[in-house]
Amino acid sequence: MQLEDSSNSLQATLRQRRQRLACIIKTPVILWSGRAPDRNFPANRYPFRASSHFLYFAGFPLDNAAIRLENGKLELFLDDASPESALWHGEMPKRNEIAAKMGADAAYPLAELASRTANAATVAVQDIKTYQQQCQLLARTVAPANAPEGIDRELAKAIVSLRLSHDTEALAEIRQAAAVSVEAHLAGIKATARAKTEAEVRGAMEEVIIAHNMQCAYSSIVTVHGEVLHNERYYHPLQSGDLLLADVGAETPMGWAADITRTFPVSGKFSSTQRDIYDLVLAAHDTCIEKMRPGVEYRDIHLLAASVIAEGLVELGILRGNPTDLVEMDAHALFFPHGIGHLLGLDVHDMEDLGDLAGYEAGRTRSDRFGLGYLRLDRPLRAGMVVTIEPGFYQVPAILNSPEFRAKYQDVVNWQRLERFRDVRGIRIEDDVLVTESGTEVLTARLPNAAEEIEALF
Amino acid sequence: MQLEDSSNSLQATLRQRRQRLACIIKTPVILWSGRAPDRNFPANRYPFRASSHFLYFAGFPLDNAAIRLENGKLELFLDDASPESALWHGEMPKRNEIAAKMGADAAYPLAELASRTANAATVAVQDIKTYQQQCQLLARTVAPANAPEGIDRELAKAIVSLRLSHDTEALAEIRQAAAVSVEAHLAGIKATARAKTEAEVRGAMEEVIIAHNMQCAYSSIVTVHGEVLHNERYYHPLQSGDLLLADVGAETPMGWAADITRTFPVSGKFSSTQRDIYDLVLAAHDTCIEKMRPGVEYRDIHLLAASVIAEGLVELGILRGNPTDLVEMDAHALFFPHGIGHLLGLDVHDMEDLGDLAGYEAGRTRSDRFGLGYLRLDRPLRAGMVVTIEPGFYQVPAILNSPEFRAKYQDVVNWQRLERFRDVRGIRIEDDVLVTESGTEVLTARLPNAAEEIEALF
Ligand SMILES: [Mn+2]
Ligand SMILES: [Mn+2]
Numbered sequence: 001m002q003l004e005d006s007s008n009s010l011q012a013t014l015r016q017r018r019q020r021l022a023c024i025i026k027t028p029v030i031l032w033s034g035r036a037p038d039r040n041f042p043a044n045r046y047p048f049r050a051s052s053h054f055l056y057f058a059g060f061p062l063d064n065a066a067i068r069l070e071n072g073k074l075e076l077f078l079d080d081a082s083p084e085s086a087l088w089h090g091e092m093p094k095r096n097e098i099a100a101k102m103g104a105d106a107a108y109p110l111a112e113l114a115s116r117t118a119n120a121a122t123v124a125v126q127d128i129k130t131y132q133q134q135c136q137l138l139a140r141t142v143a144p145a146n147a148p149e150g151i152d153r154e155l156a157k158a159i160v161s162l163r164l165s166h167d168t169e170a171l172a173e174i175r176q177a178a179a180v181s182v183e184a185h186l187a188g189i190k191a192t193a194r195a196k197t198e199a200e201v202r203g204a205m206e207e208v209i210i211a212h213n214m215q216c217a218y219s220s221i222v223t224v225h226g227e228v229l230h231n232e233r234y235y236h237p238l239q240s241g242d243l244l245l246a247d248v249g250a251e252t253p254m255g256w257a258a259d260i261t262r263t264f265p266v267s268g269k270f271s272s273t274q275r276d277i278y279d280l281v282l283a284a285h286d287t288c289i290e291k292m293r294p295g296v297e298y299r300d301i302h303l304l305a306a307s308v309i310a311e312g313l314v315e316l317g318i319l320r321g322n323p324t325d326l327v328e329m330d331a332h333a334l335f336f337p338h339g340i341g342h343l344l345g346l347d348v349h350d351m352e353d354l355g356d357l358a359g360y361e362a363g364r365t366r367s368d369r370f371g372l373g374y375l376r377l378d379r380p381l382r383a384g385m386v387v388t389i390e391p392g393f394y395q396v397p398a399i400l401n402s403p404e405f406r407a408k409y410q411d412v413v414n415w416q417r418l419e420r421f422r423d424v425r426g427i428r429i430e431d432d433v434l435v436t437e438s439g440t441e442v443l444t445a446r447l448p449n450a451a452e453e454i455e456a457l458f
Numbered sequence: 459m460q461l462e463d464s465s466n467s468l469q470a471t472l473r474q475r476r477q478r479l480a481c482i483i484k485t486p487v488i489l490w491s492g493r494a495p496d497r498n499f500p501a502n503r504y505p506f507r508a509s510s511h512f513l514y515f516a517g518f519p520l521d522n523a524a525i526r527l528e529n530g531k532l533e534l535f536l537d538d539a540s541p542e543s544a545l546w547h548g549e550m551p552k553r554n555e556i557a558a559k560m561g562a563d564a565a566y567p568l569a570e571l572a573s574r575t576a577n578a579a580t581v582a583v584q585d586i587k588t589y590q591q592q593c594q595l596l597a598r599t600v601a602p603a604n605a606p607e608g609i610d611r612e613l614a615k616a617i618v619s620l621r622l623s624h625d626t627e628a629l630a631e632i633r634q635a636a637a638v639s640v641e642a643h644l645a646g647i648k649a650t651a652r653a654k655t656e657a658e659v660r661g662a663m664e665e666v667i668i669a670h671n672m673q674c675a676y677s678s679i680v681t682v683h684g685e686v687l688h689n690e691r692y693y694h695p696l697q698s699g700d701l702l703l704a705d706v707g708a709e710t711p712m713g714w715a716a717d718i719t720r721t722f723p724v725s726g727k728f729s730s731t732q733r734d735i736y737d738l739v740l741a742a743h744d745t746c747i748e749k750m751r752p753g754v755e756y757r758d759i760h761l762l763a764a765s766v767i768a769e770g771l772v773e774l775g776i777l778r779g780n781p782t783d784l785v786e787m788d789a790h791a792l793f794f795p796h797g798i799g800h801l802l803g804l805d806v807h808d809m810e811d812l813g814d815l816a817g818y819e820a821g822r823t824r825s826d827r828f829g830l831g832y833l834r835l836d837r838p839l840r841a842g843m844v845v846t847i848e849p850g851f852y853q854v855p856a857i858l859n860s861p862e863f864r865a866k867y868q869d870v871v872n873w874q875r876l877e878r879f880r881d882v883r884g885i886r887i888e889d890d891v892l893v894t895e896s897g898t899e900v901l902t903a904r905l906p907n908a909a910e911e912i913e914a915l916f
Contacts, residue, residue, distance in 0.1 A: 037495040038584040039507050040804070041811035042604070044676050046504045049497050086856035087795065090686030126496040128586040146500070195669075203669030211661030213693050218502050228548030235671050255498075337545065346498070353499035398544035 011103040013169035014059050015072070017162060021057070022072040024158040027151050028120040029069040030113070032134055033062050034127035047215060051125045052346035052353070053159055055255040059102050064130070066113055067104075068120070075116070076107040113137060121155035123148065126353065146355035160358045163351055165384030170345065171434065173256035174386055175443060177214065178432055180250040181258040182447040184208040188222070188246050189264055189457045192238065198222050199234040205248045214250040217257035217348045221247035226263060226426020227394045229338060240267040243274055245426050249348060257348045259388050260444050261430035268458030270451055277393050277424045278451050280312035284391035285429045285449070288340060292433060292440045298377045298387065302340040305391045306332040306371060317417045330371030331412050334399055339375035341388035344432055349376060350386075381435045386443065390430030395422070469561040471627035472517050473530070475620060479515070480530040482616040485609050487527040488571070488578040490592055491520050492585035505673060509583045510804035510811070511617055513713040517560050522588075524571055525562075526578070533574070534565040571595060579613035581606065584811065604813035618816045621809055623842030628803065629892065631714035632844055633901055635672065636890055638708040639716040640905040642666040646680070646704050647722055647915045650696065656680045657692040663706045672708040675715035675806045679705035684721060684884020685852045687796060698725040701732055703884050707806060715806045717846050718902050719888035726916030728909055735851050735882045736909050738770035742849035743887045743907070746798060750891065750898045756835045756845065760798040763849045764790040764829060775875045788829030789870050792857055797833035799846035802890055807834060808844075839893045844901065848888030853880070 021029065033055075036048035050061040057074070058067045065078040076099045081092045099107035117137050124145045125131055134142050143149045148156045166174065184205040191204030202222040209216055223231040224238060226245030238244065247261040263278065265271070270278055284305040291304060310326040313319040313335065319326055326332060343350035343358060351358030356366065361379040366372075377387060395418075399405055432443040448454055479487065491513075494506035508519040515532070516525045523536040534557045539550045557565035575595050582603040583589055592600050601607045606614045624632065642663040649662030660680040667674055681689040682696060684703030696702065705719040721736065723729070728736055742763040749762060768784040771777040771793065777784055784790060801808035801816060809816030814824065819837040824830075835845060853876075857863055890901045906912055 037504065037586075039504075040510050040584060041807065041809075042584070043810060044806060046495065046497075047677065052498050083856060087854055088686075088688045090683065090689060090691075091855065126498060126500070128495075197669075197671070199671035200669040203665040203667075206668050207661040207665035209661075210664050210692075211655075211658040213655070213657035219505065225548065228546075230546045231548060233548075234668075348502060349499065351499075352501060396545055397549065398541060 010059055010169055011101070013167055014057065014074070015103055016167070017057055018069050018074055019072040020162055021069060021158055024161065025121065025155055027155075028118075029155055030117060030120040030122050030138075031057060031067050031069070032122070032125050032130050033058070033065045034125040034130045035064050037127060050255065051123070052255060052351070053123045055346055056159070056163060059254065060098065061253065061255060062098065064110070066110065068113070068116055073105040074102065076102065076104040077110050077113040078107065079110050119151075121151040123152065123156060123159070123354075145353040148354070148357075156354050156357055160351060160354065163345055164343070164358065164379075165382055166345060166386055166434075167384070170256065171386075173252045173254055174258060174344070174432070177217070177250045177252050177256050177258035178260075178443040179446070180209060180212045180214055181248065181260045182444055183212075184248055184250065185246060185260055185262050185447050186457070188248070189262070189454065192244060192264065192266055193268065193458055195238055197234070197238060198224060198236050198244070201238075201244060201246065202234050202248075205246065209248075209250045212250070214252055217249040217251035217259065221245065221261075224266070224425070226428065227396050228426070229394065229396075238266045241271065241423055242266040243423075243425065243427060245428055247428065247430065255346050257344060257346065258432055258444065259344055259348050259430060260432065260447060261390055261428040262447065262449065262454070263427045263429065264454050269455055271423055273421045274424050274427075275451055276316055277421060278427055280309065280316070281391050281393050281427050281429050282449060282451070283312065284308040285389055285431070288389050288391065289431070289433055289440055289442060292381055292435060294381055294383050294435060294437065296381050298340070298379055298381055299372075299375060301389070302372070302375055303327065305340045306336065309336050309391065309393065317414055318421065319412055320414055321412050326412060327371070329412070330369055331409055333371035334405060334409060334413065335393050335395070336391060337370075337374065337394065337396065337399060338392065339377070341390045341430070342376040344386045344388055352376070383435055383437045385435045387433055387435070388430050389433050390428055392426065392428035393424065394426040395424065468517055468627055469559070471625055472515065472532070473561055474625070475515055476527050476532055477530040478620055479527060479616055482619065483579065483613055485613075486574075486576075486578045487613055488575060488580050488596075489515060489525050489527070490580070490583050490588050491516070491523045492583040492588045493522050495585060508713060509581070510713060510809070511581045513804055514617070514621060517712065518556065519711065519713060520556065522568070524568065526571070526574055531563040532560065534560065534562040535568050535571040536565065537568050577609075579609040581610065581614060581617070581812075603811040606812070606815075614812050614815055618809060618812065621803055622801070622816065622837075623840055624803060624844055625842070628714065629844075631710045631712055632716060632802065632890070635675070635708045635710050635714050635716035636718075636901040637904070638667060638670045638672055639706065639718045640902055641670075642706055642708065643704060643718055643720050643905050644915070646706070647720070647912065650702060650722065650724055651726065651916055653696055655692065655696060656682060656694050656702070659696075659702060659704065660692050660706075663704065667706075667708045670708070672710055675707040675709035675717065679703065679719075682724070682883070684886065685854050686884070687852070687854075696724045699729065699881055700724040701881075701883065701885060703886055705886065705888065713804050715802060715804065716890055716902065717802055717806050717888060718890065718905060719848055719886045720905065720907065720912070721885045721887065722912050727913055729881055731879045732882050732885075733909055734774055735879060736885055738767065738774070739849050739851050739885050739887050740907060740909070741770065742766040743847055743889070746847050746849065747889070747891055747898055747900060750839055750893060752839055752841050752893060752895065754839050756798070756837055756839055757830075757833060759847070760830070760833050761785065763798045764794065767794050767849065767851065775872055776879065777870055778872055779870050784870060785829070787870070788827055789867055791829035792863065792867060792871065793851045793853070794849060795828070795832065795852065795854065795857060796850065797835070799848045799888070800834040802844045802846055810834070841893055841895045843893045845891055845893070846888050847891050848886055850884065850886035851882065852884040853882065
C-alpha cells in the first residue's frame, strides 16, 4: 500500500462520508475489508480486492481489516504485520500510521473488535472466510449482501443513498480510471493493425492498465464475437472483415472503476453494412446522453435508445412497422437485449453486491418484459451520479434462432434483409457519463467514437 | 474453453494417468474443479482457475465440474449451460463433447454425483463454496488439503507419486509456459530502457503473457526492492543505479506453470559491486545445475548453493572464516534466507496445497535451522521432475538489522565492508530445470543469464 498517495482532502472526504452516514443511521456500523481468496494453493492468492463499502469509508485497500463507525467516529481494527512478514513482504505501514492517514479516532488490533460488536449493522462481504468471521463476531447469521435484513438492510439503504452521488474525491478517482482506460483503448485500436488474435489486442490494452499501476475493474471482453455478450475467450484469430469489440476498464488502486466499450473494424475500415449499424448505435448513444439531466428517469433513457434503434432498423429495412409499436412489443430487444447501462463507482456495476437495492428506486422491481428485464438501473437521475451509456446491436444466435422468438417476431423482422448484415455480429459503444446540475459530462469523451474518427486512428 | 486444442495424445495421456492412479489406489476418487470466487460482487468474479488435481486427470479447465475415477475409468459430472447462459456467454461445448475429448467412460449432470459418492476419496479444493459441497456430498468433514486424513491422505500420496515426475504431455505444456515466460522477460528487459516505474516494466512483461492467451502463474514481482522477497508493489520509480528484479511466469490455458527470475541493471550496466554479487549468484546457480541428476538429494543442491555463496562472500570480504563452518552456522542465510527452489508443474510451487506431502520425502520434516527451514523440497531428484534453481543475495533489513542476528553473526560479517555493497539490495536468478536420465535440461535456457549477455540486451 502506498500511503504517500493520500492527502488531507481524502481525510476530509472520509470524515464527511461517515458524518453523512451518522445522520442516517444511529446504530454502530462495522465494515470488513475481506481477504484475497486462495487460487491453487494458500500461498498463491488472487490479487486482493477490498470490499467496496469498506473502501468507501476507509479509503485504503487494507487486507484483513475492519472499521467501526459510530456517530461519525472511525475506529480502525488491523493487526500490524509480524516480524516474519517483514522478511517476505517488506516493512508495512503500521496501524497507527494508517489510522492517522484515514483520520481515524482510534486504532486497535483485530482481536479487540470482538468486544465492540454489540448491535452493529454490517454488509456481508464476498470473501467467505471473512464472511464466516462476520457471522461469528456479530453472533448472528448475517444475510448475504443481496438480501440484507433488519439493521443490515437499513445500513445498506443508507450506504446506497450516499454512494449514488459521487463526491469530489470519488470523481477524481473515476476520472483517473477513465483516463487510463481511454489510453488502453487507444493502444488496443493501434495494436489491432498488427495483431493476429484477440489475445494480442487484449495484451496491448491491459499493458496500459498495468503500467499505470492499476488493475482491470472486470474481466476484459476483447472479441470478434461481440454477439456473445460476456465473452471471455480470446483465442480467435482476427480476420479482415471482422469487427472487434473491446469492453475494458481500469480500476484505481483505491478501487474506483471505469467501463468503456469500443467496436472497430480489424481492417481499419467499416464495411457499408457495419457502418450503417455502427452509426445507428452511435445515434442511440448520443441521443441518450443529450437527454440526460437530473430528474430524468434512466428507464426512459433506456426506452429512448430502444426507440432510436427500432426507428433506425426500420429505416435499414431490418424491422417492419411503427417504431413505437415495435418497442412496445420488444422487437428492439431482438438486437439490443440488454439494458442501456448501469451505475458506476467503486464497482463497475456499482453496489450490485446489494442486488437491486442500489439500482432500483424503492418500490420498483425488475420488469418481466424481454426488453426491460435486463435494465440494471431504474431511478431518476441525480447530479453526481455516474452511469454508463452503452447501446448495442447484436445478432445473438440464441435469440434469433429461437423458434419462440422466430414465431413471435415472424412478421416484424425482414429476415432476408437481415441476411445482408451478417458481417455485423456485435457492436457496442459505451461511455461513462456524469450527471451534472445542468446536464451531463462524458468522462470518457477523449476516446473517439465516431466511425470516421476511429478509422483515422488506424 | 477451446476444445480444438485437445489431441489424441492428450486423451491417451489422461487415460495413462488414471490407470497409474488405479494401480495405487483402489477406492473410488472424486475430484472437483471448483468455481471462481466472487470479487466485489457475484457477477464480477476472479478469473477461474480449476483445481490442479482435477486438471491433472481431467485435462480441461471445466468450471464447476467433478470427475469420478475408479479402476482407471473416468466419469464426468457437469451441467450443460442453460439457454439463458448462451445469450450471455455464447454456445458452450456440450457435456458429451467434452467427455469425448477427455476420453471419459460416462458423463452425467452434476446432480447425479450425489448417488455416486460412497467410499470416495478426495482432495479438498481451495474454493470454499465447492469445499462445502465436497463435505456435504461425501457426508463427512473433508480435512483441508494440507492435512488430509484417512483415504484422502492415501489419495494425496498417490497423486504426489504420479505428479512428481512429468509425462510428455505435461512437459510439452511446461515448455510452452517457459517459452512465453522467456519472451515476457526479454520484453521486460527491453522495456526497462524507456520505463519510468516498476509498473511499466510489469506491463510490458504481462502483455506478452496475455497476448499468448495465457495467465500469470502467480503475482508478478517486478521491483527495485528485490530485498523484499514477495514484493507485490509496483509504484517505485526506476533510478539509474537500481537493480530491477523480475520474477514473472506464465501459466498455460491447461494450467501448467513456468517460474523465471532475472535481475538486471536499470541503466543497462551493472556497477562493479552489483557485478561481483551477480556473478557469485550465477556461479551458485550454475554449480547447482551442473551437479543435478537422478538420485542426488535436492537438499544437498541447496547446501551446495549455500557453500558457493559463503565462499564467494568470504572472497569478497563480506564474510570471514571457513566457508564450511559458515554454512554450518547458517551465515549464508543472512543473505540467502530462502530455499534453492521448489517443484514446478501445474502449480508454481507444485502440489503445495498438500503442505509438505509433495515437497518432503516420507519421514522427513522441515528443519528448524535458519538456513534450511525455508527449503520447500527435500527429496532425491528423479528423472521427469521439474524444479526451479533460484539462488539469491539480499540485504533484508529485517534480518541484517535484527539485534539477535547482529549479535550471533557479529564476528563473521565484515559490516563495514558490506556497506560498500549497499547498491545490491536484492539479486535472484531463477531457471526451470528438468531432471533427465543423464543429468538436466534447463527449460528456460533461451533467456540469457550471464551479466554481459544481459547488458547486451539493452
Ligand atoms: Mn458496462
Ligand atoms: Mn520460484
